[in-house]
């Protein structure tokens with residue numbers, strides 16, 4: 001299978017959010033990849049295109065079968081049936097409908113910060129309030145704060161979990177998830193597990209689907225899944241809500257209808273089937289390439305950017321850089337992430353995502369997207385190195 005991750009098409013002037021929003025800069029920010037999708041996906045889309053008619057489409061049994069087979073064989077999550085899956089237009093739509101179904105305006109929804117930035121507006125748009133359960137950064141690693149979660153769970157209706165976690169790159173273990181599940185179960189908190197990054201895990205770490213926890217925990221949850229992140233087809237917009245319980249299914253189905261996001265894209269159906277049925281080998285090759293990219297960043301920082309570090313990346317292709325070494329003497333931490341991101345963009349033509357986009361807990365960090373050819377990554381790292389030096393030496 002052709003897996004050419006070193007050479008990619010030029011995406012400039014293609015209406016790409018990543019490349020065309022900040023023209024003239026090297027964009028390692030928004031989470032899509034610069035690689036062409038797997039050949040089976042491109043062939044399936046071409047075939048669908050050649051049909052020439054793009055009317056409303058029924059979602060066929062083969063779509064649900066592809067999901068069921070993939071998660072059973074790849075992740076040991078067995079027994080997914082058509083009756084458990086609600087297709088929708090994206091993972092944001094999936095978790096937003098799940099929140100809507102299990103909250104009333106004014107309710108509190110827990111997120112573990114720093115967390116995916118679009119969690120915050122989804123909570124607000126459902127008339128709810130965000131309750132932060134900040135992750136703890138200790139000895140260069142992130143862990144959950146269960147004591148704080150317990151206190152927050154006593155006040156909340158929903159936990160919006162990110163499994164694996166964007167942006168800190170943790171792949172939660174079964175033990176960690178069981179502790180979360182126990183707390184939520186005792187406080188009757190509904191769990192919405194965003195698992196969009198589930199395919200993207202690195203050696204030594206494997207994804208635990210929330211739905212493979214004991215049934216008493218799974219009953220009161222939904223899992224939001226999609227092939228779009230790992231197979232680089234985010235613009236095609238397709239995702240699914242998994243609900244184990246038929247009453248949960250009915251409530252989320254209703255919310256998806258109320259939000260008018262129940263009709264999926266004909267290309268999404270074709271792409272999902274080709275991804276799950278035929279693109280596993282491409283994904284394996286991608287993961288090797290991304291892992292080499294991650295190691296490139298660690299080596300570069302160690303050799304050439306003294307003081308910069310990143311927690312061990314266990315999954316996702318998003319590197320969470322602790323950039324506090326760039327701070328000027330006496331500079332306050334508050335606002336640093338944004339100032340440094342602006343400096344990198346304006347003076348060195350490098351666009352990263354400021355850590356505070358993911359909540360105040362992201363102060364001091366920047367998020368770097370690894371999913372690009374190695375030459376692009378090395379170019380970005382050189383700019384980052386120069387950026388650290390020029391920022392540190394600049395006058396406040």
Ligand SMILES: Cc1ncc(COP(=O)(O)O)c(C=O)c1O
Nearest residue numbers: 031090091092093116166194196
């Ligand atoms: C954790 C997480 N959830 C959801 C999304 C967006 O999903 P979609 O484009 O399917 O709505 C992203 C995109 O980066 C993400 O990182």
